[in-house]
Amino acid sequence: MSIDRKTFLRITGCGLAAALAGSKIAGLIAEAQDELTTPDPAALKGRRWAMVIDTKKCLKDEGCDKCIQACHRVHNVPEIADARREVKWIWKEPFEHAFPAHDPEHLPEALAGRPVLVFCNHCDAPPCVRVCPTKATWKRASDGVVMMDWHRCIGCRYCVAACPYGSRSFNWSDPRPHLVQINGAYPTRTKGVVEKCTFCDERLARGQLPACVEACTEKALIFGDLADPGSEVRRLVRENFTLRRKPELGTAPQVFYLI
Amino acid sequence: MFMFEKAVVGGRRYWSWLGVLAAVIALGFASYLRQLDQGLAITGLSRDVTWGLYIAQFTFLVGVAASAVMVVLPYYLHNYKVFGKVTILGEFLAISAVTMCMLFILVDMGQPARVLNVILHPTPNSIMFWDMVSLSGYLVLNAVIALVTLTAERKGIAPPGWIKPVILISIPWAISIHTVTAFLYNGLPGRSFWLTALLAPRFLASAFSAGPALLILLCMILRRFTWFDVGREPIQKLALIVTYAMVVNVFFVLMELFTVFYSGIPEHQEHFKYLFVGLEGHGSLVPWMWTSVLLAVASLVLLLVPRFRHDEKILAVACVTVFLSLWIDKGIGLIVGGFVPSPLGAVTEYAPTLPEISIALGIWAVGFLMITVFYKITLSVREYLGA
Amino acid sequence: MRDRPWILLGLVAFLGLITFPIWYNQAAGTTSAAPELQKAVKGDTCIYPTDYMRASHMDVLMRWRDEVVRNDKRLVKIGDKTYNMSLTSTCMDCHTSKADFCDKCHNYAGVKPYCWDCHVDPALLKGGAGERAALRAPGGQHVD
Incomplete structure (x- = not known):
């Protein structure tokens, strides 16, 4: 008993x-x-989770989509044929779309038109969180992850309008018919809610790295605690020149690109 | 209850008009049931253009609602007696417009059943929270004012003294609803089309033009189909308000165009280019936007020349052109234009679908039904008093 | 008092109408028989006494939901036992069949919780190729 x-x-x-x-x-x-x-004692602990993407390593094989596959499988992200109604958490954009401030006419060949991985930047000052009328999306005080609560979202799409990176997807219809296979350990979504990358909060909570990081055989995705001076991500941004997407907007993205 | 008994007595024409409206509402409701079942996939919206017809109608109608202040302010603040007969018409127009606004927000929700989360989890950092507060507050204010003043009128007594401060509050409140609505858009860092401090003033100017233009047309319709005539003077005064507001509105648009194109910042220019000349071969809104421009120019000619404005037939045409021009500008271009191109530079076109249009028409019909019933009640009260 | 028969008739009609669900269920034979729920496949006790769970399982789930999603707490200690706060693993470890446990009672009570709009009924995961078809409910409706 x-x-x-x-x-x-x-x-x-x-x-x-x-x-x-x-x-x-x-x-x-x-x-x-x-x-x-209580939290799971095995959980990874960080004060400001961040990601560094080593584009040189990532571009070694432009056709590689292991990280995308891993993420979308584990999170039950539907494959919707109509690009206008797509749902995506992590995907590739041509360099000049990801970084529109950089003159597309005179980019180095190694970058022009080349695919860059993009996903939620887990901004330090996220405009999506600022505008959400129900706190269905919020920045976690403990580790900076920009979270989503699909129970609470009313589907107003204000966050989609506010995100300057196109990182948010709305479920225009029931996503389930568009799932080829289902991961029973993770929920699907219902029609009428917004979704996005959550830095794999459910995996961090069990002591696992994000699914995309784990799936990358080139080790091009480096995840870690930016607030920890001894962390790998901190070392990489200290020793290298990195880009962030649209930093001039004051959103303070936490995804850094090694060029 | 609120003299509704007066709304169920009417002639054949009254009932056929209500019947037409009811049919449009029923059609819209049927489409909405389909949307509830299948999701917003039945609309023309997409991941790049996430707001469209519904939110644009909402934005336009907030302006119509706010414009009631253009009759309330002169009458109550400046004791301008000429507006005595039209003030309550303006207030009822505001009530109907705010109701339409709320319905347009509701049909745009992906999860309408959860909409009360906005109240259950109040979030003051969200402008949408304040929009909810200001719109519902404005609805209550106008409902109370209209009910109290009309009841007093029927009894042939002066309205109670406490209503005066309520009316005075409703004046800045009207300004606030359209300011907050502009704030919905112009606080977003990645949307350069809306990222202008001129948005709220522009909203107000266009509202104070389109709203009173509609009110003039409604007064003319009342004169044509009922015994009730507001008289020439209030219509002419309203026409003057429409004229000034339209001039200011066009001036604001030109200010915007100068800033955007002289500075030459591509991100700011591209939205205007998409709307007026098309971008990357996409330009489905170009004919609409130029129609809006031509109508605006035509309306200015008709309004600014006193000879034309004083002729009520020409004035009616001018009011229609003003209303249509601003409806295209705000009810189509302003929202869709903000989404094209997307922050990633994608040009995705948007066109509302048939079910989407039928839902929108259904909501407009609800508004017109409310206006009809409210005006019917008002006229019945006045007819009784006059007899 | 000429209206008396009409008033009485009206009253009878009114009573008939408001008691309609009772007549209807009598006639259709759907009344009163409480549903037979699937027995838990393992464990002798639930996390809380049966009476409490029967009445308030939804509150437990709501609390778990908020703790996990909003507060990043994953485990709960009740008495001296620790559970993973999860509908699809912890609850359904013992109550394995949504159809024979959850649905039976929900249908009987006429409630439609939206848990399963998103959370995955383990039954959907069986059957390989038929998986995708099984997810597609008729009429574009949710699988629930």
Whole structure:
């Protein structure tokens, strides 16, 4: 028996309170008294998660899409044929679309028109979070991840309008018919909500690196804690010249590109 | 309840008009049920153009709602008696317009059943939260004002004293609803088309032109089909307001064009290029935008020449041109133009689908139904008093 | 008092109408029989006593939902046991069949929770090639 008599009585008392005062109050009592929730002790801990993308390594094989496949499989991201209604968490954009401020006429050949990996920048000052009317998207205070709560999203698409990187996708219809296979350990989405990359919060919570990082055989994606002076991401941005997407907008993206 | 008994007495023409509106509403509602079932995929929206007809109609109608202040302010603040007969018409127009705004927001939601999350999890950093506050506040203010003043009028007594401060609050509140609506768009870092401090003033100028133009047309319709005549003077005063506001609006647009094209910043220019000459071979809005320009120029000629403006037949034409010009500008170009090109430079065209248009028409019909019923009540009260 | 028969008739009609669900269920034979739910496949006790779970499982799930998604807490300690706060793993480890456990009672009670619009019914994962077809519910509706 996991529940002793005292707990049992308390819970039955709660049931009575529920009948009398509404289940919400009872829930709060139960939560306060009986349920002790904790993070998984195995969880990765960071104060400011960030990503460095080594474009040289990434471009070794332009046709490679292991990271995209891994991410989209594990998160049940649908494959929608109509590009206008696509849902995507991580994908490739030509360099000059990802970095429109750079003169496309005089780019080095190694970059012009070459595909660059793009996904949510997990901005330090995310405009999507600023505009969300329900806190369905928010920046986690503990580690800076810009999260999504698909239970709460009302589908107003204000965040889509606010994101200067096109990182957010709306479910124009039920995504399930567009899933070739399903990962039962992760939810799908329903029609009418916005989704995006969450830096694999569900994997970080269990002590795993993001799926894209793990899938990259070139080790072109480096994930780590930017607030930790000894971290690999911190070393890379300290020792190399890196680009960020549209930093002039003041969003402070946390994805850095090694060129 | 609120003299609604007066709305169920009417002639054949009244009932056939209501019947037509009910049919349009039913069609829109059927389309909405389809949207509820299949999602917003039944619209012409896409990942690049995520807001379209619904949100654009919302934006335009916030302006119509706010424009009631153009009759309320002279009448109550300056005791301008000429507007005595039209003030309540303006307030009822505002109530109907705000209701349409709310419906347009609702049909744009991906998860309409969760819309109360905006209240359950209030988020003051979101302009949408403040838009909800200002719109619902404005609706309540106007409903109370209209109810109290019309009730007093029916009883032949002066309205209670406490209504005066409520009316005074409604004046800046009207300005606020359209300012906050502009803030929805012009606080977004990646959308250069809207990223201009002139947006709210421009919204107000176009609103104070299109709204009173509609009110003039409504007064003319009332005169033609009912016994009720507001008289020549209020219509002429309203026409003057339309004229000034339209001039200011066109001036603001020219300011915008100068800033964008003289500075030469591509990100800012591209949206205007898309709207007026097309971009990368895409230009489905070009004919619309030039129609809007031509109508605006025509309306200015008709309004600015006193001889034309004083002729009520020509004035009616001028009001239609003003209304159509601004409806195209705000109800189509302003929202879609902000999304093309996308922040990644993609040019994706948008055209509303039939179900989307039928939902929008359904909501407009709800608005016209409300206006009809409210005006019917008002006229019945006045007819009774006059008899 | 000439209206008396009409008033009585109206009252009878009104009573008939408001008690319609009772007549209807009597006639259709759908009444009162509580649904037989699938027994838990393992474990002798649920995380909480059955009565509490029966009445308030949705509150537990809502709390778990907020703890996991919004507070990044993944584990819950109830008494001396620790659980992973997960509908599809923890709950469905024992109550394996959505159709025979969740749906039966929800259908009986006439409630339509939207959990399964997103969370994956393990039954959908079986059957390889038929997977995709199974996901597509008729009439563009959700699988629920």
